Amino acid sequence: MTLSRDIELGDECQTPLSRLTQLAQEDQARRFYSIAHFLTVRALYEAFRGLRKDASAGVDKLTYGEYQKGLGQNLQNLWQRVKSGEYRSLPLRRIYIPKDDGKKVRPISIPALEDKIVQAAMVRLLNAIYEVDFRPCSFGSRPGRNAHQALDEIDRIIFRNSITHVLELDITSYFDSIVRKRLMEMIERRINDGGILKLIGKWINVGIIEEGRLLETEEGVGQGQVISPFLANVYLHHVLDQWFEDEVQPRLRGKAFLVRYMDDAVICFQNEQDAQKVHEVLDKRFSKYGLRLHPDKTRLVEFGYSALTKAERHGTKPDTFDFLGFTHIAARSRRGKFMVTTKTMKKRLLRGLKGVSAWCKEHRHLSITDQHTTLNAKLRGHYQYYGRSSNHRSLRKFYSAVRRIWKMWLNRRSRNNTLDWDTYAKLLQRYPLSPPRITHSWASLRSPA
Numbered sequence: 001m002t003l004s005r006d007i008e009l010g011d012e013c014q015t016p017l018s019r020l021t022q023l024a025q026e027d028q029a030r031r032f033y034s035i036a037h038f039l040t041v042r043a044l045y046e047a048f049r050g051l052r053k054d055a056s057a058g059v060d061k062l063t064y065g066e067y068q069k070g071l072g073q074n075l076q077n078l079w080q081r082v083k084s085g086e087y088r089s090l091p092l093r094r095i096y097i098p099k100d101d102g103k104k105v106r107p108i109s110i111p112a113l114e115d116k117i118v119q120a121a122m123v124r125l126l127n128a129i130y131e132v133d134f135r136p137c138s139f140g141s142r143p144g145r146n147a148h149q150a151l152d153e154i155d156r157i158i159f160r161n162s163i164t165h166v167l168e169l170d171i172t173s174y175f176d177s178i179v180r181k182r183l184m185e186m187i188e189r190r191i192n193d194g195g196i197l198k199l200i201g202k203w204i205n206v207g208i209i210e211e212g213r214l215l216e217t218e219e220g221v222g223q224g225q226v227i228s229p230f231l232a233n234v235y236l237h238h239v240l241d242q243w244f245e246d247e248v249q250p251r252l253r254g255k256a257f258l259v260r261y262m263d264d265a266v267i268c269f270q271n272e273q274d275a276q277k278v279h280e281v282l283d284k285r286f287s288k289y290g291l292r293l294h295p296d297k298t299r300l301v302e303f304g305y306s307a308l309t310k311a312e313r314h315g316t317k318p319d320t321f322d323f324l325g326f327t328h329i330a331a332r333s334r335r336g337k338f339m340v341t342t343k344t345m346k347k348r349l350l351r352g353l354k355g356v357s358a359w360c361k362e363h364r365h366l367s368i369t370d371q372h373t374t375l376n377a378k379l380r381g382h383y384q385y386y387g388r389s390s391n392h393r394s395l396r397k398f399y400s401a402v403r404r405i406w407k408m409w410l411n412r413r414s415r416n417n418t419l420d421w422d423t424y425a426k427l428l429q430r431y432p433l434s435p436p437r438i439t440h441s442w443a444s445l446r447s448p449a
Contacts, residue, residue, distance in 0.1 A: 017128035024132040024190075031188075036195035038125050039118070041079045047120035048075065051113075051226075058112035059093045059209050067113055078114055085195070089115050089202040092222045094210040098351075107176070109208055109222030119203065119226035122196070126230060129190055134233065135241045140262035141229035147324045148440050150261045151342070151388070154323065157257045157268050158340050163304040165275035166328075167267040168321045170297035171286070174263035175228060176220035178235050179290040180204050183221070186238045187231075203227055219290065232262060239289045240265065248278060259323075266323050268303075275300055303330055305338045325386070341390035349394060352382055353401050360409035368410075372431040375406060379434040387439035395436035403433060 017038065023030060048071070053064045067074055081087040092109035111119070127143060134142060139150035157163065171177070184201065191197060203225060208215045221228045244258050244267070254270030256278070269275035279300050286293055301319035302310070308330040311318040318330045326342040333339050356378060363371060382398055410427075411419045419427075 017125065020125075020128040021132060024129045028133065031190060031192045032129060033192050035125065035191070035193050039079070039082055039121050041075050043121040043124065044075045044079055044082075044117055045071075047117050047124065050120055051116055055116075056093075056095070056110050058110045058115070059090050060112040060114075062113045064113070075117075078117065082118060082199075085198075087118065087199075089206045091207040091209045091214060092225070094208045094215075107223065109224040111203075111222070111225050115203070116226050118199070122199065123227055123230045126191070126196075130230075130234065130237075133190070134237055135245060137245070137258045138233060138237065138241055138260050140260065140264075141233060147261055147385075148388075150259055151324055151326065153259050154266065154268070154328065155340050157259070158304055159338075161255055161257065161268070162270055162306075163257075163268045164302065164306050165269045165272055165300060166303040166321050167269070167275055167279055167282075167300045168298065168323070169265040169267070169282070170294040171263045172292045172294045173220075174291065175223035175232060176217075177291050178221050178232065179219055180221075182289055183231060183235055186234055200227070200231070204231070229262060235289070236260065236263065236265075239286065239291065243285065252278075261324055264324055266321065303328075305330070308332070308338060326388070326391070339390075342388050343391055344386050344394035344398070348386075349398060352398060353405065356402055357405045357409070360405055361412075364409040364413050368427070368431055371406070371410075372433075375402065376434045378402075380437075383434070383437045384439050387437055389438055389440065389442045392436060392438065395438075399433065399436050403428070406433070 020032070020035065020038075023032075048067075051064060055064065057063050078087070090112040092111055095108050095110065096105035097108055098105055131143065139145045139147065139153070158166075183204070184197070187200065188197065204221050206222070208217065208222065221231050241258065241260060244256075249256055252269075252271065252274040254274055256270070256274055257268045259266055259268075267275075267278065269278070282298075283293055299321075301307075301321050303319055303321060308318045311330075320327050320329050322328070322345055325345055325348045327345050329341045329343065331339055331341045356375070359374070359378070360371070363374070379399065379402060383395060386398075387395060407419060407421075407424045410424075411417050
């Protein structure tokens with residue numbers, strides 16, 4: 001890297017973040033040597049405002065509300081420590097949440113409140129640079145992008161490009177497998193500010209408190225830290241996105257399209273041989289960076305118009321693939337035209353219902369009014385994500401199951417079991433549960449702007 005392609009920003013303390021974006025766009029090989037001064041008190045305040053008020057506390061046991069009481073002085077003190085280098089990152093608090101199958105658990109690492117604040121400000125700062133680098137195929141944890149845009153993109157790709165095969169990727173324990181040394185090397189291609197690199201190094205190497213013991217790990221980034229999704233995006237940007245678009249696509253016979261949301265990704269192919277070749281080289285590519293593809297969940301399936309036609313000819317059902325909580329199905333409309341429909345993945349549906357049942361069991365002695373309010377909030381939250389146009393049957397299934405679950409636990413408020421269906425129907429007239437609702441209409445099949 002030559003000095004002519006680097007930049008010193010030390011004298012531009014008032015430069016807005018948009019100026020960083022402009023500089024990054026002008027030269028995508030540019031390195032930024034002095035940007036830590038953007039971590040101002042104002043930046044920390046904006047970061048604090050964006051945090052979840054009800055989020056779990058870290059090892060400091062400090063909550064959003066408590067910190068807010070002396071917010072001005074607290075942020076001023078925090079900024080002084082960051083500026084002087086006296087800021088210290090606290091260990092993460094480890095908890096476990098169940099996975100979709102209900103048998104395994106996923107570790108989540110909860111940072112202290114001030115670590116969340118500084119990390120959130122750092123993400124906003126680095127996004128001003130990296131949004132220039134990140135590819136359009138990446139949708140997860142990026143400003144202005146979300147899971148439903150990724151799902152819409154899948155629909156457009158399959159409908160418009162004569163796709164014949166889909167490769168479904170699943171990375172085993174992704175966040176825990178990231179090689180820290182490799183990650184820092186990737187970041188240093190753009191950032192050469194010692195203060196920034198030191199902060200990131202503190203966060204990825206911080207210990208974990210589990211059952212009162214301090215544990216130290218050699219690899220991975222704590223899943224649950226505010227900055228972890230950004231770092232995970234940087235890693236897969238280099239490992240997968242950039243490699244696929246710059247090196248793989250030009251060598252293929254037909255077109256191929258990658259869509260990634262964090263560590264969930266699918267690749268759509270026009271050519272079967274292309275699909276098989278990419279499938280074969282992915283393991284080697286990922287292992288080079290300490291990552292491993294799940295042998296059972298990473299799979300290549302026939303999918304698209306030709307796959308549907310072939311299945312109809314043989315009297316079989318076409319293959320499906322899963323992405324972002326939805327099972328994607330090749331089907332025909334009422335007029336006989338090819339279409340891609342979705343339904344809630346079975347594991348996700350069962351997980352949601354188990355959560356509702358557990359809540360009803362624990363809170364069955366609350367007033368009917370309070371239970372009704374919370375259950376409707378849960379239903380609306382489910383519809384907000386899963387309410388895609390072709391998924392009405394799964395929404396109806398979820399709604400009907402919640403009705404049954406509520407009746408069951410209301411009946412167990414006493415030993416009499418006197419709540420029959422007629423009585424329950426009258427109760428529902430007074431306390432109606434929110435019916436299924438489509439919240440995401442059919443995506444435009446035109447290319448996005």
